Each structure stands twice: as structure tokens, then as C-alpha cells.
Amino acid sequence: SQKIEQNSEALNIQEGKTATLTCNYTNYSPAYLQWYRQDPGRGPVFLLLIRENEKEKRKERLKVTFDTTLKQSLFHITASQPADSATYLCALVDSSNTGKLIFGQGTTLQVKP
Amino acid sequence: GAVVSQHPSRVICKSGTSVKIECRSLDFQATTMFWYRQFPKKSLMLMATSNEGSKATYEQGVEKDKFLINHASLTLSTLTVTSAHPEDSSFYICSAPDRGGGSGELFFGEGSRLTVL
Numbered sequence: 001s002q003k004i005e006q007n008s009e010a011l012n013i014q015e016g017k018t019a020t021l022t023c024n025y026t027n028y029s030p031a032y033l034q035w036y037r038q039d040p041g042r043g044p045v046f047l048l049l050i051r052e053n054e055k056e057k058r059k060e061r062l063k064v065t066f067d068t069t070l071k072q073s074l075f076h077i078t079a080s081q082p083a084d085s086a087t088y089l090c091a092l093v094d095s096s097n098t099g100k101l102i103f104g105q106g107t108t109l110q111v112k113p
Numbered sequence: 114g115a116v117v118s119q120h121p122s123r124v125i126c127k128s129g130t131s132v133k134i135e136c137r138s139l140d141f142q143a144t145t146m147f148w149y150r151q152f153p154k155k156s157l158m159l160m161a162t163s164n165e166g167s168k169a170t171y172e173q174g175v176e177k178d179k180f181l182i183n184h185a186s187l188t189l190s191t192l193t194v195t196s197a198h199p200e201d202s203s204f205y206i207c208s209a210p211d212r213g214g215g216s217g218e219l220f221f222g223e224g225s226r227l228t229v230l
Contacts, residue, residue, distance in 0.1 A: 034218065034219075041204075041224065041226070042223060042224060043117075043119070043206045043208070043221030043222050043223050043224045044157070044206075044219075044221050045221070046218045046219065046220070049218060089156065089157070091219075100147065100159055100162060101147070101159075101208075101219055102159065103156045103157045104156060105155060105156040106156055
């Protein structure tokens with residue numbers, strides 16, 4: 001069966017450090033993978049998209065890697081700030097290619113000052 | 114970026130009543146919208162795909178008669194939870210894909226918190 005797995009344990013780091021979040025998937029052959037941020041009681045907000053032929057993508061302090069061999073994406077936040085505290089979700093388009101996005105369970109990041 | 118608006122943001126109702134949640138694309142047309150449900154500390158679970166001008170497509174295990182979806186226009190989709198019960202209490206979120214449809218990026222509404230007493 002298809003799975004998207006993120007570390008369900010919260011990640012606690014000190015301000016200024018780099019946060020690294022992991023997204024693993026099985027039985028998918030995604031053309032691209034997306035990362036979203038979700039704050040409590042709010043809808044998710046799109047952050048980055050990385051395509052299968054891209055190894056790495058950057059946006060300001062964010063960096064995403066995509067390893068189709070390992071079936072894994074890593075999401076990095078450099079110079080983390082308390083305002084980065086949120087839940088981060090990875091998502092794939094499902095194999096039926098109807099445009100439906102399937103989400104991982106999310107990893108909650110807590111950046112302490 | 115594109116804006117998707119959801120209303121109401123919070124609703125409390127008595128068991129047995131029906132509740133309607135609206136999802137509007139404010140500055141673009143959306144022939145397709147997606148409805149998700151989220152339980153506390155859990156991921157978003159896709160409930161159905163709303164299609165303008167045709168019937169919604171429901172995911173396995175989602176009751177069509179329970180969760181009525183109507184895509185009335187290119188900017189409005191509604192989800193009606195019929196005869197709501199406490200187990201229907203949840204966070205419901207709608208989304209629409211980007212205008213170009215190429216990237217697959219979804220624009221989400223603010224979500225609607227339903228509490229059924």
C-alpha cells in the first residue's frame with residue numbers, strides 16, 4: 001500500500017540552529033513533492049515544490065532535497081527562529097494523477113529562543 | 114497568491130442538525146476543489162473532490178449522503194454535513210489547485226471547526 005511517513009515526534013531545537021525534517025514514501029512514483037506549513041487552527045500554506053528531476057531547491061532560509069532512489073525528501077530551515085514553530089507537512093500527488101494531494105501526518109517543530 | 118476563503122470558521126450545532134460550509138475562490142476560478150478533514154494532531158484526510166458542473170468524487174469510506182458536496186459555480190463549493198453527530202466534530206478544510214494547474218500547488222481555506230453537541 002502507498003504510504004507517506006513523517007516523524008510524528010515533535011522536533012525541538014534552539015533558535016539559530018538548522019531544523020531538518022524527513023518525509024519518506026513507499027509505493028509512489030511522484031513527479032513532484034510539496035511541503036506545507038500549518039499553524040494551529042489554520043489551513044496549510046504552500047512552501048515549496050520539488051520535481052523528480054531536481055535534487056535540491058531553495059527559498060530564502062528553506063531548502064528541500066528529493067532523493068527518488070531513497071524515496072525521501074528532507075526539509076531544512078536554516079537559522080531557525082521561534083516564528084518557524086509550526087507543523088510541517090509533506091504531500092504527494094497520488095498515483096491516479098487526478099491532482100489529489102495525499103499528505104503525511106506532519107512533524108511539529110518547536111524553536112526555542 | 115490565490116486566495117481561498119472558507120465560512121464559517123467555527124460552528125457549534127446540536128446533534129441531528131445539518132451544517133453547511135462554504136468554500137470560495139476569491140480571485141480565480143476553480144473547476145475543482147478538494148475537501149479535507151483533519152482530526153487533532155493528525156494529517157489531512159481527503160474526503161472528496163468537488164467538480165463544477167458534475168457530481169463530486171468521494172474517497173473510499175466517505176458517506177456521500179452524509180457529506181453532501183455541491184460545486185455551484187466556478188468560485189463556490191459547499192460541504193453540507195447532514196444529520197450531524199458528535200463523531201462528525203472535526204476540522205474541515207477546502208482547497209483549490211493553482212490556476213495554471215501545472216504545479217499542483219493547493220491553496221487552502223482557513224478551515225472550519227465543527228463541534229456537534
